[in-house]
Amino acid sequence: MPSEIREPMRHAAMRERNLAVLLRVIAAHQPVTRARLAALTGFTKTTVSNLIAVLAEAGLVHDGDMLHEGDRGRPGIGVAVNGAGAAGLGLEVNVDYLAAAVLDLGRRVRYRLLVAADNRGREPGEIAVALARLARQAADSAAEQGLPVTGATVALPGMIDRTGMFRAPNFPWHDVPAAAFTDLGLSGLKLPTRAENEANLAALGELWFGAGRADLGDFVHVSGEIGIGAGVVLNGRVFQGAHGYAGELGHLQVDPDGEPCACGARGCLERVAGRDAILHAAGLGDSLADNAVAGPLEPLSALTALLDTGDRAATAAVGRAGDALGRALTAVVKVLDPDTIVLGGVFSALARWTTPSVEAALRAGGLYGQVPAVVVSSLGENAAVLGAAGQVIEQIHADPALLLR
Amino acid sequence: MPSEIREPMRHAAMRERNLAVLLRVIAAHQPVTRARLAALTGFTKTTVSNLIAVLAEAGLVHDGDMLHEGDRGRPGIGVAVNGAGAAGLGLEVNVDYLAAAVLDLGRRVRYRLLVAADNRGREPGEIAVALARLARQAADSAAEQGLPVTGATVALPGMIDRTGMFRAPNFPWHDVPAAAFTDLGLSGLKLPTRAENEANLAALGELWFGAGRADLGDFVHVSGEIGIGAGVVLNGRVFQGAHGYAGELGHLQVDPDGEPCACGARGCLERVAGRDAILHAAGLGDSLADNAVAGPLEPLSALTALLDTGDRAATAAVGRAGDALGRALTAVVKVLDPDTIVLGGVFSALARWTTPSVEAALRAGGLYGQVPAVVVSSLGENAAVLGAAGQVIEQIHADPALLLR
Numbered sequence: 089m090p091s092e093i094r095e096p097m098r099h100a101a102m103r104e105r106n107l108a109v110l111l112r113v114i115a116a117h118q119p120v121t122r123a124r125l126a127a128l129t130g131f132t133k134t135t136v137s138n139l140i141a142v143l144a145e146a147g148l149v150h151d152g153d154m155l156h157e158g159d160r161g162r163p164g165i166g167v168a169v170n171g172a173g174a175a176g177l178g179l180e181v182n183v184d185y186l187a188a189a190v191l192d193l194g195r196r197v198r199y200r201l202l203v204a205a206d207n208r209g210r211e212p213g214e215i216a217v218a219l220a221r222l223a224r225q226a227a228d229s230a231a232e233q234g235l236p237v238t239g240a241t242v243a244l245p246g247m248i249d250r251t252g253m254f255r256a257p258n259f260p261w262h263d264v265p266a267a268a269f270t271d272l273g274l275s276g277l278k279l280p281t282r283a284e285n286e287a288n289l290a291a292l293g294e295l296w297f298g299a300g301r302a303d304l305g306d307f308v309h310v311s312g313e314i315g316i317g318a319g320v321v322l323n324g325r326v327f328q329g330a331h332g333y334a335g336e337l338g339h340l341q342v343d344p345d346g347e348p349c350a351c352g353a354r355g356c357l358e359r360v361a362g363r364d365a366i367l368h369a370a371g372l373g374d375s376l377a378d379n380a381v382a383g384p385l386e387p388l389s390a391l392t393a394l395l396d397t398g399d400r401a402a403t404a405a406v407g408r409a410g411d412a413l414g415r416a417l418t419a420v421v422k423v424l425d426p427d428t429i430v431l432g433g434v435f436s437a438l439a440r441w442t443t444p445s446v447e448a449a450l451r452a453g454g455l456y457g458q459v460p461a462v463v464v465s466s467l468g469e470n471a472a473v474l475g476a477a478g479q480v481i482e483q484i485h486a487d488p489a490l491l492l493r
Numbered sequence: 494m495p496s497e498i499r500e501p502m503r504h505a506a507m508r509e510r511n512l513a514v515l516l517r518v519i520a521a522h523q524p525v526t527r528a529r530l531a532a533l534t535g536f537t538k539t540t541v542s543n544l545i546a547v548l549a550e551a552g553l554v555h556d557g558d559m560l561h562e563g564d565r566g567r568p569g570i571g572v573a574v575n576g577a578g579a580a581g582l583g584l585e586v587n588v589d590y591l592a593a594a595v596l597d598l599g600r601r602v603r604y605r606l607l608v609a610a611d612n613r614g615r616e617p618g619e620i621a622v623a624l625a626r627l628a629r630q631a632a633d634s635a636a637e638q639g640l641p642v643t644g645a646t647v648a649l650p651g652m653i654d655r656t657g658m659f660r661a662p663n664f665p666w667h668d669v670p671a672a673a674f675t676d677l678g679l680s681g682l683k684l685p686t687r688a689e690n691e692a693n694l695a696a697l698g699e700l701w702f703g704a705g706r707a708d709l710g711d712f713v714h715v716s717g718e719i720g721i722g723a724g725v726v727l728n729g730r731v732f733q734g735a736h737g738y739a740g741e742l743g744h745l746q747v748d749p750d751g752e753p754c755a756c757g758a759r760g761c762l763e764r765v766a767g768r769d770a771i772l773h774a775a776g777l778g779d780s781l782a783d784n785a786v787a788g789p790l791e792p793l794s795a796l797t798a799l800l801d802t803g804d805r806a807a808t809a810a811v812g813r814a815g816d817a818l819g820r821a822l823t824a825v826v827k828v829l830d831p832d833t834i835v836l837g838g839v840f841s842a843l844a845r846w847t848t849p850s851v852e853a854a855l856r857a858g859g860l861y862g863q864v865p866a867v868v869v870s871s872l873g874e875n876a877a878v879l880g881a882a883g884q885v886i887e888q889i890h891a892d893p894a895l896l897l898r
Contacts, residue, residue: 102533102534102535103535106535128507129507130507130508130511130536130537130540131535131536131537132535132536132537135535247860247861249861249863255861305735306734306735320828320829322727322732327727327829328830329711329829329830329831330710330711330830330831330832330863330865331830331863332830333826333827333830333860333863334828334829334830335828336827336828336830336860337827337828339827339860340824340827340828341823341824341858344749351860351861353857353858418746419745419746419824419828420828421738422738422741422742422744422745423725423739423740423741423742423745423824423825423828423829424725424732424734424739424828424829425733425734425735425736425737425738425739425741426734426735427735452758453746453758455652455738455741455744455756456652456654456660456756458654458735458736458738460735
């Protein structure tokens with residue numbers, strides 16, 4: 089017997105579930121009268137009215153004009169979702185930039201900022217102060233637009249385990265608590281704030297704002313930066329795994345005799361197909377060493393220029409990266425059999441050169457010719473910060489009672 | 494905006510959802526009065542009474558004695574789940590046996606049969622006739638026990654794609670429609686019957702009847718037979734993948750220079766760690782060639798006898814198999830990060846010799862020392878057929894309206 093049947097259902101939990109059900113039905117049928125909501129949900133009119141009162145108190149729905157529904161129904165007040173009732177703040181720390189975005193309850197982008205920064209040269213405390221300043225700026229702009237920011241999510245470029253430890257192989261300081269980056273109080277802002285893996289949030293950004301707006305089904309979104317992570321999206325949700333490490337593509341072994349990796353193994357995918365690995369192999373050195381404030385995708389322009397001239401080393405480097413990524417994705421396909429693979433970050437910028445070898449490797453390793461669709465992301469470096477802000481909105485939709493606790 | 498918000502919620506769908514909610518609440522609180530059910534769910538008493546009438550008509554719940562709930566409440570009739578209200582039939586075709594099992598609505602085993610059979614020497618039509626005969630026998634026994642069998646699931650040892658094509662690399666006839674095995678009408682039985690991958694059903698069997706009864710979290714259940722499949726269980730459900738191929742562990746590449754595989758690739762896991770591969774490497778020949786009716790796990794007894802004497806070739810063969818499985822599972826861990834790995838089939842029978850090398854390979858490839866728990870299955874060859882029968886029961890719990898359509 090599954091545990092959800094054995095576990096006694098608590099009254100408060102049922103009420104919270106009913107709030108979420110009602111908010112979804114209102115969103116689907118708005119504007120809609122209380123009488124019709126009762127018919128649609130099977131709740132009593134009293135229950136519907138009580139739940140609406142709670143949603144209205146949280147600012148999530150509001151009453152509008154009188155409505156006449158059908159021929160026989162009495163007129164009633166139409167209830168609708170209040171798009172300006174809440175806003176979500178997304179923040180991002182990456183190796184070479186900071187970013188912020190604000191979305192309203194209807195997931196419209198109301199603010200977006202990206203600032204280049206050499207975060208590898210700073211201590212976590214220094215980065216946290218700069219991030220809190222960005223957050224304050226974004227929240228002030230939202231307030232000017234009449235939007236109450238109700239929560240924030242910070243995207244971090246590394247693994248965050250279940251204890252909240254952030255493992256950042258691409259920073260000189262490696263392991264710090266993720267909470268070091270969520271103290272927005274540093275600039276006087278009081279908001280419930282959580283941190284999440286950048287690759288997972290980029291996948292959600294893609295789902296809500298990018299390629300994902302088409303029907304991608306279950307998909308794996310590859311965030312190719314200096315490291316390579318992936319977000320696994322099943323049934324419209326990120327699958328995190330037992331320790332928060334699901335989708336750690338960068339550390340799949342693609343060459344048993346390959347170079348040692350910071351993770352302790354050797355021949356990991358990101359030693360061949362990560363941004364710096366590609367640049368090195370193409371003879372272009374480290375993307376950040378000489379070019380700290382040029383912006384996150386700037387170093388790639390030198391590479392794409394070389395590729396355009398047909399440079400042999402550069403062409404071989406991206407071909408080898410695409411093939412390694414395709415072979416790693418073949419393992420993903422045999423474990424998960426996703427509908428779609430979305431290529432983001434560096435693999436989006438270099439798509440012309442890498443996608444053919446990714447697809448060839450996937451076809452070569454496919455079972456009975458079944459290979460997932462391969463789609464190139466159009467969001468670039470905005471995916472993670474939009475996903476971070478979107479997640480705050482998603483939480484409100486899934487559990488409106490959140491705003492009351 | 495997620496699609497479930499945009500999609501208009503239909504009235505019939507809401508009623509079906511409410512039936513499932515009510516059945517779960519009744520199961521959790523039984524016996525329970527209609528008044529208390531209304532309070533627990535937020536539904537009107539009329540809605541509760543109407544839904545109970547539907548569930549009772551389907552034979553899923555029944556009224557019992559009068560109940561006094563609390564001090565102030567009026568006495569009311571207690572409603573409870575009717576354990577004998579429905580039964581599920583599980584069937585299994587495997588390379589060297591056929592099996593059947595019947596479970597009641599409370600998932601108690603009411604009938605179980607396993608018959609050795611060299612199915613590799615038979616045509617699909619011949620197997621289907623034998624299977625229908627087994628099904629008839631099981632349904633008759635259920636009827637004698639007063640149990641109405643409401644549906645059947647057939648476990649098949651190979652991949653079933655979304656078009657219903659069954660790909661059976663371990664049979665001489667390879668590809669046939671899965672429907673070739675679901676025609677129970679061959680022995681006069683009329684039941685909704687579906688076919689599913691044996692590895693997925695074995696994982697569900699483990700969840701409901703085996704190691705899974707403890708809290709395994711998200712897990713991957715490895716079915717090691719002649720082929721190697723795996724069932725991926727996330728949030729208590731099998732994850733199937735886009736084409737039904739999720740968990741195709743047997744075709745993960747463990748040796749780029751290895752032997753060619755029937756799937757077209759080379760160095761696949763099952764060429765090293767499948768049952769026949771291990772027996773060959775141990776110098777014991779093919780498990781079925783000379784031993785067709787000895788029963789599914791019989792050929793392993795010769796191997797375990799050799800292992801007990803410390804035979805060098807046999808010890809090397811199982812060590813190599815365990816290491817290859819561990820390395821394949823390392824890829825699974827980096828993609829999915831499951832809480833637990835359950836080793837079933839041949840890896841359960843050989844656990845003493847293979848589990849240490851599986852665990853060593855997992856530790857060597859683990860990120861930051863995070864490795865899943867490794868558990869050995871206790872169900873042996875019963876896992877898949879119990880999972881098949883259990884799935885019929887699960888479908889009724891999830892969608893009681895099924896019995897009315």
